[in-house]
Amino acid sequence: MLKAIIAPSMLSSDFANLASEAERMIECGADWLHMDIMDGHFVPNLTIGAPVIQSLRKHTPAYLDCHLMVTNPMDHVEPLAKAGASGFTFHIEVSKDNWQELVHMIKSKGMKPGVSLKPGTPVEEVFPLLESENPVEMVLVMTVEPGFDGQKFLPETLNKVCVLRKKYPSLDIEVDGGLGLSTIDAAASAGANCIVAGSSIFGSQNPAYVISLLSKIVTSYFKVRVRR
Numbered sequence: 001m002l003k004a005i006i007a008p009s010m011l012s013s014d015f016a017n018l019a020s021e022a023e024r025m026i027e028c029g030a031d032w033l034h035m036d037i038m039d040g041h042f043v044p045n046l047t048i049g050a051p052v053i054q055s056l057r058k059h060t061p062a063y064l065d066c067h068l069m070v071t072n073p074m075d076h077v078e079p080l081a082k083a084g085a086s087g088f089t090f091h092i093e094v095s096k097d098n099w100q101e102l103v104h105m106i107k108s109k110g111m112k113p114g115v116s117l118k119p120g121t122p123v124e125e126v127f128p129l130l131e132s133e134n135p136v137e138m139v140l141v142m143t144v145e146p147g148f149d150g151q152k153f154l155p156e157t158l159n160k161v162c163v164l165r166k167k168y169p170s171l172d173i174e175v176d177g178g179l180g181l182s183t184i185d186a187a188a189s190a191g192a193n194c195i196v197a198g199s200s201i202f203g204s205q206n207p208a209y210v211i212s213l214l215s216k217i218v219t220s221y222f223k224v225r226v227r228r
């Protein structure tokens with residue numbers, strides 16, 4: 001059964017107060033905390049890695065949804081599992097030759113495996129990962145070029161969400177980039193159920209209101225799809 005999941009992107013939080021920002025988001029109704037791990041190579045930005053996840057884990061039992069924007073995701077599986085990551089989403093663009101091994105390792109370490117696509121990557125590239133005997137459990141469709149928060153949502157990326165939802169009715173489909181109250185209808189009607197949002201939540205005077213509205217809107221589109 002699909003569930004609406006709202007995951008504030010901690011990239012937009014005050015990194016100097018990460019533990020209290022995480023607690024604030026959970027108090028505001030967040031389902032997951034989205035952690036952007038960037039290596040300054042796969043994307044032109046450098047953020048956090050396993051040591052920060054390990055520190056944060058001491059302060060929260062929340063689901064830590066780690067998005068690996070790195071050239072060598074394999075190098076991060078063991079350290080992130082030890083650090084307490086809950087989900088591990090890698091990019092298909094750098095994992096075409098070893099995704100089977102990656103998925104196996106991620107699952108064997110007790111994390112939920114996901115695969116992500118950049119805006120220019122065709123959706124067909126993830127079909128084998130969903131149809132394998134050992135499939136990924138989530139697809140993250142990037143709705144901006146990965147690397148920075150506060151970018152403009154790219155509506156053309158939602159075609160991929162529509163294709164995925166039609167083909168895989170019970171799949172967790174996550175969208176990330178430029179999501180907020182002005183873009184949620186488009187993403188939810190396309191079929192996304194996991195919503196990552198950075199600036200629209202952290203930039204709001206009332207993050208709890210934004211989180212609850214995003215969640216209600218996503219849930220309302222489940223009902224529309226069932227009626228179709």
Ligand SMILES: O=C(CO)[C@H](O)[C@H](O)COP(=O)(O)O
Nearest residue numbers: 009146147149150178198199
């Ligand atoms: O992965 C990301 C950037 O690569 C961020 O999670 C994302 O951009 C969230 O920020 P915003 O909602 O402000 O776009």
